[in-house]
Amino acid sequence: MKKQIFMYLFVFAILALIFQYVNAKKAYEDTGRRIDNLAKENTKLKDSLKHMLIELSDYEYFSIENDTQALEYFYDYDIDNIQKYVSDKLIATNTKEGNPLIPYVGIDGTMRINKIRVVNHRWVLCDFSDGKNWGQLVIEYFINDDYSVEFNTIAHVMYPQNR
Known part of the structure; x- marks a missing residue:
C-alpha cells in the first residue's frame, strides 16, 4: 500500500512538473512575441519621430528664431x-x-x-x-x-x- 501511495505521488509530481514546464514554455514564448512586437513598434515610432523632426526643421527654416x-x-x-x-x-x-x-x-x-x-x-x-x-x-x-x-x-x- 505504501508503494502505491508513493507511486501515485510520484506520478502526480511528474504531471505537475509537466504542467509547470508547458505553462512556463507558453509564457516564455508569449513574452518573446510581445518583446518582438514592441521592438517593431519602437522602430516604427523612432522612424516616425525622425520624419517629424525633419518636417519640423523644414517648418522652422522660415522662423526668426x-x-x-x-x-x-x-x-x-x-x-x-x-x-x-x-x-x-x-x-x-x-x-x-x-x-x-x-x-x-x-x-x-x-x-x-x-x-x-x-x-x-x-x-x-x-x-x-x-x-x-x-x-x-x-x-x-x-x-x-x-x-x-x-x-x-x-x-x-x-x-x-x-x-
Whole structure:
C-alpha cells in the first residue's frame, strides 16, 4: 500500500512538473512575441519621430528664431524675444471695430488677427477671422528707435466659406 501511495505521488509530481514546464514554455514564448512586437513598434515610432523632426526643421527654416542674420538686425535693440514683442504689438492693433491692417469687413463680427508667425526681421504671416470667415495676411513691419512698431499690409487673401 505504501508503494502505491508513493507511486501515485510520484506520478502526480511528474504531471505537475509537466504542467509547470508547458505553462512556463507558453509564457516564455508569449513574452518573446510581445518583446518582438514592441521592438517593431519602437522602430516604427523612432522612424516616425525622425520624419517629424525633419518636417519640423523644414517648418522652422522660415522662423526668426533660426535666422541669425535677422536676429543680428535687432542686436542694438534691447528686446529679449522679438517674436513675442512683435506679436504683442500686432495683437494690440485688434480693436472692437476690427483691425485696420485687415482690408475686409467682418460679416459675422469684427475681423481680428488670431495667429502670428514672425518670419524674419521684416515680415509677419497672420491668420485672421471674424469667427466664421477667415483669411491670411503678409505684413511688413519696422521697429523704430523708440521701440514703436509700424505695420504695413503687403498681401492678403480671404477664403470662401464652405457651405
